[in-house]
Amino acid sequence: MAIAKAERLMNLALCLLGTRRPLSKRELRESIEAYVEAFGPDRGAAGSDDSFNRMFERDKDDLRELGLVIETVENLDGEVGYLARRDSNRLPPITLDAEEAAALGLAAKVWQQARLAGAASGALQKLRAAGLPEDVDPYEAHGALEPRIPVHEAAFEPLMLACRDRRPVLFDYRKASAARPEPRHVEPWALECWRGHWYLAGWDRDRGAERVFRLSRITGKVRSRGSGFTAPVPDVVTVRETVASWAGEIADRTALIRLRTGSGYPLRAKATSVRELGEGWDELEIPYGHGLDAWLVEFGPDVVVLEPAELRSDVVDRLRAVAKG
Amino acid sequence: MAGKPVRPVNAIDQTRRMLSLVTYLRERPGARIADVARAFGITEDELVSDLDVLPMCGTSFRGGDLLDIDTDGERIWWHNPDDVAAPLRLAADEATALLVAARAVLTLPGLREGDRQALLRATAKVEAAAGETAGASSRLSVTFESEGGVFADVDRAISERRRLWIRYYSPARDEVTEREIDPIRLVSVGHTYVEAWCRRSEARRTFRLDRVAEIRILDEPSAPPEIELRDLSEALVQPAAEDPQVVVEVGPGGRWVAEYYPHDSADELPDGGLRITLRTPDPASLRRLALRLGRDGRIVSPPELADSARQAAREALAAYDGVARTPDAPQGADEVHGVHDRQERGL
Numbered sequence A: 001m002a003i004a005k006a007e008r009l010m011n012l013a014l015c016l017l018g019t020r021r022p023l024s025k026r027e028l029r030e031s032i033e034a035y036v037e038a039f040g041p042d043r044g045a046a047g048s049d050d051s052f053n054r055m056f057e058r059d060k061d062d063l064r065e066l067g068l069v070i071e072t073v074e075n076l077d078g079e080v081g082y083l084a085r086r087d088s089n090r091l092p093p094i095t096l097d098a099e100e101a102a103a104l105g106l107a108a109k110v111w112q113q114a115r116l117a118g119a120a121s122g123a124l125q126k127l128r129a130a131g132l133p134e135d136v137d138p139y140e141a142h143g144a145l146e147p148r149i150p151v152h153e154a155a156f157e158p159l160m161l162a163c164r165d166r167r168p169v170l171f172d173y174r175k176a177s178a179a180r181p182e183p184r185h186v187e188p189w190a191l192e193c194w195r196g197h198w199y200l201a202g203w204d205r206d207r208g209a210e211r212v213f214r215l216s217r218i219t220g221k222v223r224s225r226g227s228g229f230t231a232p233v234p235d236v237v238t239v240r241e242t243v244a245s246w247a248g249e250i251a252d253r254t255a256l257i258r259l260r261t262g263s264g265y266p267l268r269a270k271a272t273s274v275r276e277l278g279e280g281w282d283e284l285e286i287p288y289g290h291g292l293d294a295w296l297v298e299f300g301p302d303v304v305v306l307e308p309a310e311l312r313s314d315v316v317d318r319l320r321a322v323a324k325g
Numbered sequence B: 001m002a003g004k005p006v007r008p009v010n011a012i013d014q015t016r017r018m019l020s021l022v023t024y025l026r027e028r029p030g031a032r033i034a035d036v037a038r039a040f041g042i043t044e045d046e047l048v049s050d051l052d053v054l055p056m057c058g059t060s061f062r063g064g065d066l067l068d069i070d071t072d073g074e075r076i077w078w079h080n081p082d083d084v085a086a087p088l089r090l091a092a093d094e095a096t097a098l099l100v101a102a103r104a105v106l107t108l109p110g111l112r113e114g115d116r117q118a119l120l121r122a123t124a125k126v127e128a129a130a131g132e133t134a135g136a137s138s139r140l141s142v143t144f145e146s147e148g149g150v151f152a153d154v155d156r157a158i159s160e161r162r163r164l165w166i167r168y169y170s171p172a173r174d175e176v177t178e179r180e181i182d183p184i185r186l187v188s189v190g191h192t193y194v195e196a197w198c199r200r201s202e203a204r205r206t207f208r209l210d211r212v213a214e215i216r217i218l219d220e221p222s223a224p225p226e227i228e229l230r231d232l233s234e235a236l237v238q239p240a241a242e243d244p245q246v247v248v249e250v251g252p253g254g255r256w257v258a259e260y261y262p263h264d265s266a267d268e269l270p271d272g273g274l275r276i277t278l279r280t281p282d283p284a285s286l287r288r289l290a291l292r293l294g295r296d297g298r299i300v301s302p303p304e305l306a307d308s309a310r311q312a313a314r315e316a317l318a319a320y321d322g323v324a325r326t327p328d329a330p331q332g333a334d335e336v337h338g339v340h341d342r343q344e345r346g347l
Helices: A005-018 A025-031 A033-039 A046-065 A098-107 A114-129 A156-165 A239-246 A265-270 A292-297 A309-324 B011-027 B033-040 B044-056 B092-106 B113-139 B148-160 B256-260 B283-296 B303-318
Strands: A071-074 A080-083 A145-148 A169-173 A182-194 A197-204 A209-214 A218-224 A253-260 A273-278 A281-288 A303-307 B069-071 B075-078 B140-143 B162-170 B175-189 B191-198 B203-208 B212-221 B245-250 B265-268 B274-279 B297-301
Touching: A005 A025, A005 A033, A005 A046, A005 B011, A005 B044, A025 A033, A025 A046, A025 A080, A033 A046, A046 B011, A098 A114, A098 B092, A098 B113, A114 A156, A114 B011, A114 B033, A114 B092, A156 A169, A156 A182, A156 A197, A156 A218, A156 B092, A156 B113, A182 A209, A182 A239, A182 B113, A197 A239, A209 A239, A253 A265, A265 A281, A292 A309, A292 B283, A303 A309, A309 B283, A309 B303, B011 B033, B011 B044, B011 B075, B033 B044, B033 B075, B044 B069, B092 B113, B092 B140, B113 B140, B148 B162, B148 B175, B148 B212, B175 B203, B245 B256, B245 B283, B256 B274, B283 B297, B283 B303, B297 B303
Parallel strands: A145 B175, A182 B140
Antiparallel strands: A071 A080, A169 A182, A169 A218, A182 A197, A197 A209, A253 A281, A253 A303, A273 A281, B069 B075, B162 B175, B162 B212, B175 B191, B191 B203, B245 B274, B245 B297, B265 B274
16 A cells, blocks of 8 residues: 555655755655655656656645745755755744633634634644643633634635735636626735625736625636736725625615514614604615615515605616516 | 544645644653543544554654654653654644634624633734744635624523523514524624524524524523534525425526525526525515515516515505606626625525
8 A cells, every 4th residue: 555645744844854954855765665665766767757756846845835944955066955944944932821722722613614724723733732721622611602714615715825825816707697707817815704705805907907706606717827916915905895885784875765663673773763654654764875775675565765766766666577577 | 513524534634733743742741642632623533543654754764763652542652752843833824724713703792801802812922923924814804793782692691501582583574573592502604693492482593693683681591402513514594305495587687596595406597597496494485585686586486476576566566656667777887796695594
């Protein structure tokens, strides 16, 4: 049976951490059993060299993903050597008390995305190894709260990595009301989760403007486009405000409606004034932002829009469409 | 809690864990397997499989410097501890995962003040220890939504084990009902919910905190029956197989329905729309959806539901008699046009 990848990676990490001088690729190949087993000793055979080189590069990348700083050093003979210096790989001293440890323990559990869940518990394990106090059961310490960060969108992981590495991406995106997706070239800046949905903010290369995308509307694969960013990244990226305005959370006007007594609690909760009209009706003043017409139609005959005329006619149009069925 | 799902062996996570394990074991000769597994948040089986691999690893395998780590099944011994095992710095993804999660938890208005302070201190220390690798964590952020006052009362009721009285809004029926509930736990998945035993329906119910119109902590003790907690990671509201079926056809402008309603199937239509089949215990509650969709969609079945939406629209129109017909309102050109959050997860 081939030697498991974890064993191979562990040996490579320990060799690089344990050495005081740079080790050449040849030395590493000869001292790590998994390489010897898979490729035999280095005899300069061309075929096995290529596949060894590919595996070695991937293994180094994997260890770097785990946070290992691996230096590449060239000696006087022009031979390349590798080492992971202890001082550049050591965690700076960090002392956390039991309360702080419990709080971090709770935070480390909130990810529901495999890669970040693994990274969060990896961080906690590193801190644990460095002396983080062992927690009492975090749920015991924090009552019955179970916050979770949902990630159902397939586009999340590639976009997270692209944001991290500042790599432009290409994906197919279907706007809410569009029949077909269209390709979009984006320089991704930041991802934000709001109300359980993930959004991406970035620079849309084709439109030459900042745009916000909802991840669930990305269809197909997210592909990387080499090269770097062409537009400057703003210091503060505001995804939530943009989405909130589309969701009608940001209202710039007011509307006057009639509402049947006892119905429409959420409208009452938002109302700036409520007046009893008698005969089973109340009059409410409510904030008027994007999407209010669609929401009001949900209440059917329990709502009548009085003002403004524009909202009134939007609601009537929607009702007519349903009435025609 | 249902048994922990068996995680697939992921070589990256295992390597990461073994590197920390080596550091941890150096400081704790004779550590107990049960304690180490708990400290690392893994099962004892996972730990034992790590302990099988470690003796095959060393700073120079061919030179013979293998880690002499063994276990008698209860305790773990490392006979030749080595200074290769210094604590390792955090990787960028590790710092990001921990810091983003910590900042998200800090946004919970109901978090107890003592816990908030502890988490703030811990976050600052982790940021400092992570150094420049903490930078990328600003490219990811999460806000939990929860209603502060309601949250604090539910949290207190859970820790003091007391019953709650609530007035709760049900969007499906557009009505506010009073009920007494025995709270079990708070869950934040986008919105914040309390899972509770509802004394009125004698059943487990999930209540969204922003729909709680009024709340009071009662003197009676909370006594929910022993029930198995479900894994809520997929969806909070899971329709039952015996629930009646509803078929909705939407145009391109109604595709959001598939994003907000758990459904059995969503088939593409030639015009760019979808034919969505879903199940709900109470199809009448979907009249709101039919009204909201307008020209962007229609109920195909059951026919009674389609009729009731048409009827409601006609009744509503009667109040507008005399209003002149107006041209179609211009459509918004936003990228994320129409975030129909209010439709979400009708309970």
